[in-house]
Amino acid sequence: MSGSPPPEERATADAEARAKEHAEQAALPYRWDQTIKDLDITISIDAKYKGKDVHVSISRNALKAGIRGQDPVIDGQLPHAIRVDESTWTLSPTAAGKDIEIHLDKQNQLEWWPHVITSAPKIDTSKIQPETSKLGDLDGETRGMVEKMMFDQRQKEAGKPTSDEQKKLDILEQFKKQHPEMDFSNAKMG
Known part of the structure; x- marks a missing residue:
């Protein structure tokens, strides 16, 4: 098993990966953003278009959007299911024209797309840093699960034990203190 690269090399590789990812996302004919619960897509169009010129089709596993009579801007399968009844689209004026704004409500509200x-x-969904205010929108149990997942992800990246592994280590330490007569030198954690 090879060791991990030195921090400088990892930082350079991360920066290169981020730059490539940013360039790929910037080249898309739409902009998008997400929270753990939903996803918002913005397609900028010419101001001359009206609502009747826009075609948006939202289904549980697919999305198609664009101007009628033209190739769609987005047309494909979604990586995960959505709640169609909670998903919407609007046409909003902007300084430069109009935006088709599409809101998708995720079926599984515990995963990043x-x-x-x-x-x-x-x-790279492992690099997403959710806004604390957005975490506050989650109910107590869901928020706890998300915070635990985020903590465990950071621990793994740092080569440290996850919360569950730490709990096992703490129990073992407590057991060792209660039983000093036992030899734990060959004990293995699995």
Whole structure:
């Protein structure tokens, strides 16, 4: 098993990966953002278009959006299911024209999406840093699970034990103190 690269090399590789990912995402004909619960997509169009010119089709596992009579801007399978009844789209004026704004409500509200549609370039979901205020929107149990997942992810990246592994280590330490007569020199944690 090879050791991990020195921190400088890892930082350079991370920066290069982030730059490549940023360039891929910037090249998409739409912008998108997500929270743990939902996903928002923005497609900028010319101001001359009206709502009747826009075609948006949202289904549980697919999305198609664009201007009627033209190739769709987005057309493909979603990486995960959505709640169709909670998903919407609107047409909003902007300084430069209009935006088609699509809101998708995730079916599983505990996962980050690597892309909007499966044919698009992926982002590294392990690097997502959710806003604390967004975590506050979650109910207590869900928030606890998300915070634990985030803590465990950071621990793994740092080569440290996850919360469950730490709990086992703490129990073992407590047991050792209660039983000093026992030899734990060959004990293995699995």
